[in-house]
Amino acid sequence: MFDKILIANRGEIALRVQRACREMGIATVAVHSTADEDAMHVRLADESVCIGPPSATDSYLNIPSLLAACEITGAEAVHPGYGFLSENARFAEILREHEIAFIGPTPEHIKVMGDKIAAKQTVAALGIPVVPGSDGAIHDEAEAQKVAEDIGYPVLIKASAGGGGRGMQIVRSRSDLGLALSTARAEALAAFGDDAIYMEKFLDKPRHIEFQIVADGKGNAIHLGERDCSLQRRHQKVLEEALSPALNAAERERLGGVVASAMADLGYTGVGTIEFLFEDGEFYFIEMNTRLQVEHPITEMLTGIDLVQEQIRIADGAGLTLAQDEVSFAGHAIECRINAENPKTFTPSPGLVIAYHPPGGLGVRVDSGVYAGYKIPPYYDSLIGKLIVFGKNRTECLMRLRRSLDEFVIEGVETTIPLFQSLLTQPDIINGEYDIHWLEEFLAEA
Numbered sequence: 001m002f003d004k005i006l007i008a009n010r011g012e013i014a015l016r017v018q019r020a021c022r023e024m025g026i027a028t029v030a031v032h033s034t035a036d037e038d039a040m041h042v043r044l045a046d047e048s049v050c051i052g053p054p055s056a057t058d059s060y061l062n063i064p065s066l067l068a069a070c071e072i073t074g075a076e077a078v079h080p081g082y083g084f085l086s087e088n089a090r091f092a093e094i095l096r097e098h099e100i101a102f103i104g105p106t107p108e109h110i111k112v113m114g115d116k117i118a119a120k121q122t123v124a125a126l127g128i129p130v131v132p133g134s135d136g137a138i139h140d141e142a143e144a145q146k147v148a149e150d151i152g153y154p155v156l157i158k159a160s161a162g163g164g165g166r167g168m169q170i171v172r173s174r175s176d177l178g179l180a181l182s183t184a185r186a187e188a189l190a191a192f193g194d195d196a197i198y199m200e201k202f203l204d205k206p207r208h209i210e211f212q213i214v215a216d217g218k219g220n221a222i223h224l225g226e227r228d229c230s231l232q233r234r235h236q237k238v239l240e241e242a243l244s245p246a247l248n249a250a251e252r253e254r255l256g257g258v259v260a261s262a263m264a265d266l267g268y269t270g271v272g273t274i275e276f277l278f279e280d281g282e283f284y285f286i287e288m289n290t291r292l293q294v295e296h297p298i299t300e301m302l303t304g305i306d307l308v309q310e311q312i313r314i315a316d317g318a319g320l321t322l323a324q325d326e327v328s329f330a331g332h333a334i335e336c337r338i339n340a341e342n343p344k345t346f347t348p349s350p351g352l353v354i355a356y357h358p359p360g361g362l363g364v365r366v367d368s369g370v371y372a373g374y375k376i377p378p379y380y381d382s383l384i385g386k387l388i389v390f391g392k393n394r395t396e397c398l399m400r401l402r403r404s405l406d407e408f409v410i411e412g413v414e415t416t417i418p419l420f421q422s423l424l425t426q427p428d429i430i431n432g433e434y435d436i437h438w439l440e441e442f443l444a445e446a
């Protein structure tokens with residue numbers, strides 16, 4: 001087993017990985033920008049290395065600095081967390097060249113899934129259902145028009161290199177197609193440096209349901225059930241729950257079996273998430289994330305499996321220690337992403353945290369690097385913590401979530417806690433009846 005792991009990330013996820021390492025007796029190296037000197041992930045690490053100035057490009061995304069930090073500290077493996085370099089195939093490749101283990105899949109699998117057109121073709125060939133659309137990239141308007149007529153309007157134009165919900169254009173009729181194509185192409189080029197685009201049927205009222213998988217790269221893979229991430233703002237997840245209130249056990253078992261055997265056939269290594277839209281009883285693949293997800297703790301709460309420890313064991317060459325029939329899904333878990341933002345306008349609210357008191361008690365987990373006296377820097381995304389709550393059933397989980405939100409004290413900055421409190425008064429949320437557009441509609445009416 002590794003003796004020392006470098007965690008190439010910051011904030012709550014850096015702490016999360018550190019905790020897993022500590023329980024396995026593995027020493028940790030934190031890296032940080034000059035803006036993060038006082039961050040909790042630096043304070044709690046065994047060692048820390050400053051890797052650059054505040055801008056992420058010069059620090060958390062700076063591959064030479066990270067390599068130097070590995071060299072100086074003798075770290076044998078790197079955990080990338082999520083975001084930053086977690087889905088950067090080049091980073092994984094460079095580590096491999098330096099004989100440092102990357103705690104994640106192979107660069108080849110990262111590359112194929114990072115190109116959405118290639119990803120869709122790959123999973124379709126493995127038997128996973130995909131959204132009807134263009135067979136690969138769209139090259140010109142005539143081709144786009146033909147595909148749109150075949151699948152029917154409305155259609156969605158997406159960037160092959162897309163991510164973070166950016167670069168998507170809905171087209172409702174033929175007359176809007178030309179402009180939408182050029183806008184999508186220009187946006188894709190500006191945001192991702194790649195103007196390849198493709199087309200999909202736009203689904204009207206789907207839910208976003210994603211399956212967690214774990215695979216050992218030796219042809220074994222299992223699934224850990226699904227998460228429902230339909231509550232989104234600007235295609236960004238806000239609250240997630242597991243299991244999905246919209247799925248029955250037969251549907252779960254069927255699709256879970258399909259994704260696990262597809263990942264086994266692919267020879268995939270590590271944890272991954274296969275994302276689907278679910279409408280009228282049908283699943284449609286949209287993308288695969290080849291890393292740990294922000295919302296992974298709800299799966300951990302439900303299954304009792306530590307996903308980060310699984311990642312580390314697999315990166316160290318161990319096979320899967322769990323069989324599919326050892327995974328059970330008793331109970332219910334919900335996560336709220338707590339952002340330092342105004343809960344109505346979503347304007348970021350960095351600054352000094354004057355008071356901090358997280359909730360506790362049975363079934364409550366808070367993953368956060370915040371403490372009283374901590375100054376939230378303005379340079380990074382506004383996620384400052386996650387409240388994850390488990391209950392024997394969905395009703396208990398909702399009651400416990402409401403109680404926990406009421407207990408949560410964060411003073412000095414604005415947070416999205418009041419948004420979650422108001423969501424929990426809504427009958428649709430209480431009944432689990434919402435699709436991917438529900439939250440935007442709710443916010444527009446409020």
Ligand code: ADP
Binds near residue numbers: 204
């Ligand atoms: P990204 O990588 O940018 O997050 P995804 O492909 O995962 O892009 O899509 C993000 C979100 O956009 C989905 O969760 C869903 O809300 C919406 N979306 C994506 N594809 C479609 C589609 N074909 N029809 C309707 N909505 C979609």
